[in-house]
Amino acid sequence: MSFKRGKDLIGLCVGCIFLSSSVVRSQEVNPEFDSKMEWFGDAKLGIFIHWGIYAVNGIDESWSFYNGYISHEDYLKQAAGFGAENYKPKEWAKLIKESGANYAVITTRHHDGFSLWNTKQGNFNAVQHSKAKRDVLTPFVKAIRKEKLKVGLYYSLSDWSSDDYTDFTAEEKRYKISDEPNRWNRFVNYYQEQLKELGAQYNPDLWWFDGDWEHTAEEWRAKETRDLLLGFNQNTILNSRLQGYGDYATPEQGVPMVKPDSPFWELCLTMNDSWGFQHNDKNYKTANQLIRMFVDCLRMGGNLLLDIGPKADGTIPEEQVNILKAMGRWTSKHKEAIYGSNAGIPLDYYYGPTTLSKDKKTLYVFLEHKPNGPIAIKGLKNKINRIRVVGNGTKLAHQVHNKPYWSQKPGILYFEVPESALDEEVTVVALQLDGEIELEELKK
Numbered sequence: 377m378s379f380k381r382g383k384d385l386i387g388l389c390v391g392c393i394f395l396s397s398s399v400v401r402s403q404e405v406n407p408e409f410d411s412k413m414e415w416f417g418d419a420k421l422g423i424f425i426h427w428g429i430y431a432v433n434g435i436d437e438s439w440s441f442y443n444g445y446i447s448h449e450d451y452l453k454q455a456a457g458f459g460a461e462n463y464k465p466k467e468w469a470k471l472i473k474e475s476g477a478n479y480a481v482i483t484t485r486h487h488d489g490f491s492l493w494n495t496k497q498g499n500f501n502a503v504q505h506s507k508a509k510r511d512v513l514t515p516f517v518k519a520i521r522k523e524k525l526k527v528g529l530y531y532s533l534s535d536w537s538s539d540d541y542t543d544f545t546a547e548e549k550r551y552k553i554s555d556e557p558n559r560w561n562r563f564v565n566y567y568q569e570q571l572k573e574l575g576a577q578y579n580p581d582l583w584w585f586d587g588d589w590e591h592t593a594e595e596w597r598a599k600e601t602r603d604l605l606l607g608f609n610q611n612t613i614l615n616s617r618l619q620g621y622g623d624y625a626t627p628e629q630g631v632p633m634v635k636p637d638s639p640f641w642e643l644c645l646t647m648n649d650s651w652g653f654q655h656n657d658k659n660y661k662t663a664n665q666l667i668r669m670f671v672d673c674l675r676m677g678g679n680l681l682l683d684i685g686p687k688a689d690g691t692i693p694e695e696q697v698n699i700l701k702a703m704g705r706w707t708s709k710h711k712e713a714i715y716g717s718n719a720g721i722p723l724d725y726y727y728g729p730t731t732l733s734k735d736k737k738t739l740y741v742f743l744e745h746k747p748n749g750p751i752a753i754k755g756l757k758n759k760i761n762r763i764r765v766v767g768n769g770t771k772l773a774h775q776v777h778n779k780p781y782w783s784q785k786p787g788i789l790y791f792e793v794p795e796s797a798l799d800e801e802v803t804v805v806a807l808q809l810d811g812e813i814e815l816e817e818l819k820k
């Protein structure tokens with residue numbers, strides 16, 4: 377199997393071959409990698425948290441000064457308003473749990489260089505340089521672990537505020553590495569020291585890198601960084617944004633059209649159009665739209681990392697709370713079709729999303745709309761033991777048509793779902809098969 381490398385598609389592991397411009401994963405079975413990735417593959421839903429000084433004015437995280445919409449100086453002034461007065465990490469963690477997520481990933485430091493913890497590297501952090509005057513990361517990690525969720529730390533490799541970093545804004549670069557190699561070495565040392573602090577203090581289950589596109593793997597010393605983190609915890613998982621040294625692919629905003637090549641992947645997605653809190657951004661997707669995007673990830677065997685952007689005082693905007701609760705209602709009702717599921721069957725067999733249970737003996741069929749007649753599934757060779765509506769229990773009758781005794785074709789399976797058994801968002805029907813799923817081959 378081979379992968380194309382890009383910002384969003386790579387996943388590699390120990391025992392795999394890393395190349396700077398392309399990544400090749402050997403076909404060899406790698407039980408160590410598979411077992412380290414198991415919780416992630418089963419988790420399906422994670423919550424992303426973008427929290428930083430940008431929530432004060434409610435402007436784009438880091439990009440607003442990078443793109444010149446505000447001066448760097450004025451951008452930094454927001455730190456004086458980052459108070460976390462109503463920050464209740466235990467409530468955050470409960471809500472995240474309630475949504476049905478199994479992990480949370482928080483921005484420990486975005487491209488603006490503001491750290492949420494009490495880093496010893498410089499003083500641009502929540503303790504020494506914000507109204508909050510305290511470490512807001514530690515209580516979050518504790519609360520998340522208390523809810524038995526996995527902890528992911530987002531960390532931007534680039535730091536546009538650091539004097540030792542090459543890039544400042546889209547218009548202004550500070551220096552070229554070839555001109556000032558020592559300055560760059562200082563920067564690499566600084567970011568790796570921060571990672572050591574995070575590794576030692578929080579031992580995260582997952583590292584979510586970002587900002588790698590500004591430098592090559594060699595410049596970031598990506599292999600060294602990977603080894604460093606695995607040194608803290610050999611089971612920790614790294615996302616793809618470490619210039620080829622990650623474990624899973626990270627598409628952003630756009631649901632993939634077809635199943636990505638990478639065995640593990642996660643779509644990160646905003647609820648409105650912003651990662652961080654923005655007062656003016658009311659362009660929220662509905663719970664229905666988000667659940668359907670989630671289902672789209674599930675059918676292709678991926679995860680969804682759904683973002684929230686808390687306000688500067690630490691409260692989570694009401695719209696976001698409501699979405700998390702709506703996700704929670706739906707995920708808890710349909711958990712058997714979600715967690716630990718495998719990608720479903722190709723759309724040629726059923727014109728909609730499906731997942732398969734781990735043992736491949738149950739096919740979960742997702743209905744995004746009210747059916748106007750029976751649901752049809754083509755090419756399914758198995759006998760049906762039972763069809764039932766998930767989270768509701770209703771047993772459904774079925775028929776098989778177009779199956780004359782002389783034909784090898786499996787016929788078409790039909791079943792009706794009564795309106796009374798429909799979910800208000802997406803209904804799920806379980807088809808319990810007589811064994812592992814067997815499908816007619818797709819051929820002309």
Ligand code: GLC
Pocket residue numbers: 426437439586587628644651
């Ligand atoms: C992008 C952006 C960043 C955001 C991230 C989340 O790479 O740089 O602002 O945090 O995506 O995936």
